[in-house]
């Protein structure tokens with residue numbers, strides 16, 4: 504294909520940010536910080552390797568995902584605890600905050616709710632930044648490893664992909680058949696995973712996660728949350744993610760309650776105010 508005469512000029516046009524976030528409500532990080540300072544641990548869930556587990560976090564509480572035995576990536580789903588139709592929207596979170604999230608970024612819910620479900624308050628991997636390959640941690644660009652894509656690419660059946668782990672754990676948590684639970688599983692926040700897009704072909708890549716035992720990401724629940732976390736069969740995701748070959752480790756989820764009164768004046772964000780008339 505021949506280039507037009509002005510190809511260089513067309514390519515040289517400066518990009519503009521699709522969604523400038525200056526008009527978004529600013530999360531009250533100082534309020535969160537002081538609420539967290541007096542908080543007490545109320546529970547924990549240990550997610551076994553190549554499995555998933557559910558956990559619940561009341562609005563105004565915090566949850567922390569901790570690397571325990573070794574480098575391990577986690578695939579996180581979030582729903583409004585009382586309404587599975589309101590779930591984490593990785594695509595819009597990416598459009599607003601970028602391909603990877605860290606402290607101060609929010610995890611947004613799907614239409615028609617579109618409100619912050621959670622706000623990231625701590626991230627011990629915040630130092631990583633963007634590496635020479637364009638990789639960074641905690642992405643909202645991947646989907647989740649799943650048995651359908653595995654079947655497409657490799658032909659076999661593998662039952663411990665994150666999609667299946669999340670499906671089994673959600674079904675058990677809600678006492679519903681797996682076929683009913685599966686459609687509620689959605690694109691994830693890839694906790695601790697190091698990913699990017701190759702510059703030459705634009706392909707999604709992963710590389711060994713920089714996470715080490717003791718590292719954690721901590722999140723403030725803006726609304727009552729049901730969470731589900733899968734300890735990915737890819738382990739640190741340095742090689743493959745749909746088999747039992749990678750070294751895998753558990754992940755710990757801890758929940759913390761602020762002291763009574765610590766969040767006085769704070770309220771869960773309302774659902775999006777758009778009329779839903781769509782102009783009709």
Ligand SMILES: [Zn+2]
Nearest residue numbers: 648665735736
């Ligand atoms: Zn996975």
